[in-house]
Amino acid sequence: MSQLAVNLPGLNLKNPIMPASGCFGFGREYSEFYDLSKLGAIIMKAATGSERFGNRTPRVAETASGMLNAIGLQNPGVENIIKHEVPFLANYNTSVIANVAGSTLEEYEHVAAAFNDTEHVHALELNISCPNVKEGGIQFGTDPEMAARVTEAVKRASNLPVYVKLSPNVSDILSMAKAVEDAGADGLSMINTITGMQIHLPSGKPLLANKTGGLSGPAIKPVAIRMIYEVSQEVSIPIIGMGGITTAEDVLEFLLAGASAVAVGTANFQNPFVCVEIIDELPHVLSKYGYESITDVIGKGVSV
Amino acid sequence: MINKEQVTILSSKTIALDTFEMVLNNHYISQHAKPGQFLHIYVEGHTLRRPISIANVDPEQETITVLFKRMGAGTQKIATYQPGMVLDVLGPSGNGFYIDSNDSTVLLIGGGIGVPPLYFLGKTLAKQGRKIISVLGFQSKQHVFYEQEFKALGETIIVTNDGSFGEQGFVTDVMDSLGQYDCYYSCGPLPMLQAITAIVPNQKGYISLEERMGCGVGACFACVIPTADEAGYRKICKDGPVFSAKEVTL
Numbered sequence: 001m002s003q004l005a006v007n008l009p010g011l012n013l014k015n016p017i018m019p020a021s022g023c024f025g026f027g028r029e030y031s032e033f034y035d036l037s038k039l040g041a042i043i044m045k046a047a048t049g050s051e052r053f054g055n056r057t058p059r060v061a062e063t064a065s066g067m068l069n070a071i072g073l074q075n076p077g078v079e080n081i082i083k084h085e086v087p088f089l090a091n092y093n094t095s096v097i098a099n100v101a102g103s104t105l106e107e108y109e110h111v112a113a114a115f116n117d118t119e120h121v122h123a124l125e126l127n128i129s130c131p132n133v134k135e136g137g138i139q140f141g142t143d144p145e146m147a148a149r150v151t152e153a154v155k156r157a158s159n160l161p162v163y164v165k166l167s168p169n170v171s172d173i174l175s176m177a178k179a180v181e182d183a184g185a186d187g188l189s190m191i192n193t194i195t196g197m198q199i200h201l202p203s204g205k206p207l208l209a210n211k212t213g214g215l216s217g218p219a220i221k222p223v224a225i226r227m228i229y230e231v232s233q234e235v236s237i238p239i240i241g242m243g244g245i246t247t248a249e250d251v252l253e254f255l256l257a258g259a260s261a262v263a264v265g266t267a268n269f270q271n272p273f274v275c276v277e278i279i280d281e282l283p284h285v286l287s288k289y290g291y292e293s294i295t296d297v298i299g300k301g302v303s304v
Numbered sequence: 305m306i307n308k309e310q311v312t313i314l315s316s317k318t319i320a321l322d323t324f325e326m327v328l329n330n331h332y333i334s335q336h337a338k339p340g341q342f343l344h345i346y347v348e349g350h351t352l353r354r355p356i357s358i359a360n361v362d363p364e365q366e367t368i369t370v371l372f373k374r375m376g377a378g379t380q381k382i383a384t385y386q387p388g389m390v391l392d393v394l395g396p397s398g399n400g401f402y403i404d405s406n407d408s409t410v411l412l413i414g415g416g417i418g419v420p421p422l423y424f425l426g427k428t429l430a431k432q433g434r435k436i437i438s439v440l441g442f443q444s445k446q447h448v449f450y451e452q453e454f455k456a457l458g459e460t461i462i463v464t465n466d467g468s469f470g471e472q473g474f475v476t477d478v479m480d481s482l483g484q485y486d487c488y489y490s491c492g493p494l495p496m497l498q499a500i501t502a503i504v505p506n507q508k509g510y511i512s513l514e515e516r517m518g519c520g521v522g523a524c525f526a527c528v529i530p531t532a533d534e535a536g537y538r539k540i541c542k543d544g545p546v547f548s549a550k551e552v553t554l
């Protein structure tokens with residue numbers, strides 16, 4: 001296996017770098033900057049049962065070392081994604097992960113099942129952690145019992161490996177992780193954004209039309225590292241780590257904490273080339289810190 | 305096509321209250337930018353880039369002029385940048401103004417920091433021999449800029465909210481007295497655009513919209529505007545920022 005390769009359920013990744021869900025659309029815009037085949041995988045923007053228009057604007061606000069977003073899962077619906085977006089991504093030599101969202105158990109099942117008949121989708125990321133929709137989503141992500149139920153339902157509905165995307169907006173991340181592992185999750189994806197708010201001084205009101213939004217970017221990296229460090233020691237399924245990654249050094253930190261691969265979100269907005277720049281830099285960072293390969297690093301930070 | 309480019313600041317100066325003019329040097333953008341497009345500027349220490357309209361381009365000198373207002377932390381920082389510094393920008397971004405070759409008289413209606421993209425447009429249209437009428441609205445005398453530049457293109461009416469310069473009122477107060485025109489182009493605060501599209505609902509016109517952006521390339525769905533058609537929305541950064549006045553729901 002080459003130095004950067006990692007094998008995870010359903011995903012034979014040539015490198016551990018993938019753009020995070022919602023931060024890369026369905027790849028079209030970034031394909032104008034570089035060849036998407038360079039990426040380890042691509043996580044598509046969330047898919048819901050039918051088309052969603054999302055929240056009112058403003059939907060984003062900058063914060064110190066990060067940003068708040070309240071997009072509200074705007075997407076054309078799972079059928080349109082399968083018909084128009086997956087075939088585009090199939091042109092590239094990279095793995096495709098579908099992000100599955102919903103407001104009800106039935107909607108999650110429906111979306112997951114729809115991806116079964118789709119060649120070129122290699123795994124599902126079960127989004128039970130979007131803080132920006134009123135109904136559903138987040139309550140599945142904050143209650144271990146609900147999380148287990150939606151995981152079981154999606155596992156039943158799908159032939160594909162399921163990575164459950166955890167919300168950091170909980171006091172006990174470990175019980176969430178264990179609950180979905182016991183329910184049959186093939187992997188974890190963590191973390192989603194942390195709920196936050198910004199007040200706009202001229203108006204005296206919350207800046208985002210949705211009032212609250214999800215905090216992402218470098219500001220949340222220590223939270224992600226801590227959660228992955230805690231969870232990776234207690235579960236035996238692999239973790240796709242994310243939260244504030246902007247450099248190859250950040251990637252190394254996530255791998256040391258116990259992630260097996262990583263996703264890069266917000267950093268794409270600042271630098272559209274960030275994913276490929278990290279991939280190019282990774283071998284140098286590995287050798288700088290004395291590692292042979294990616295698999296050589298995974299979890300090294302937690303073993304005594 | 306949008307490129308990630310390095311641009312060098314040639315000059316930067318204050319042209320009105322809290323309003324700055326920066327002249328940049330870059331080959332690619334100066335050869336490809338069209339009126340209505342913007343630059344997405346990286347600001348050191350900030351997560352998100354700042355979209356700033358292109359106010360003028362000189363392809364021979366390979367320069368791009370941008371005007372911006374010092375408002376938040378990002379534009380505050382850009383205002384401190386000195387000539388010789390190199391900026392990282394994405395551009396030229398978005399779609400420019402649609403120009404109908406049959407139009408002979410066009411009306412430009414700008415409000416505040418919405419005025420700059422209309423200058424690049426006006427200059428381009430004037431060069432093509434069209435008659436230009438400009439109505440520019442500002443808060444007060446201190447905020448007025450580019451009066452002479454627009455006058456060089458054609459009849460120009462300046463309006464200030466407090467009456468300290470030009471006519472007193474809003475741009476919409478003088479629109480009745482302008483006579484015939486084939487098409488209008490407008491950029492400015494949302495209430496101004498709403499007022500204009502309500503006053504002349506049947507007039508052919510194009511508006512340029514501003515919104516807080518995330519990626520600026522059409523991937524993140526931060527800056528969308530509802531439409532009445534089947535699609536239901538447009539992305540301001542990618543499908544716009546210029547739209548036909550009838551296309552979007554303000």
Ligand SMILES: Cc1cc2nc3c(=O)[nH]c(=O)nc-3n(C[C@H](O)[C@H](O)[C@H](O)COP(=O)(O)O)c2cc1C
Nearest residue numbers: 020021022046069127191192216217243244265266
């Ligand atoms: C604008 C935006 C949209 C997002 N949309 C989704 C989404 O649709 N589904 C999802 O699971 N996560 C979504 N996320 C969360 C990211 O995938 C990621 O978990 C989070 O932003 C942390 O990574 P980062 O700090 O690298 O951005 C979104 C994040 C942002 C900033």
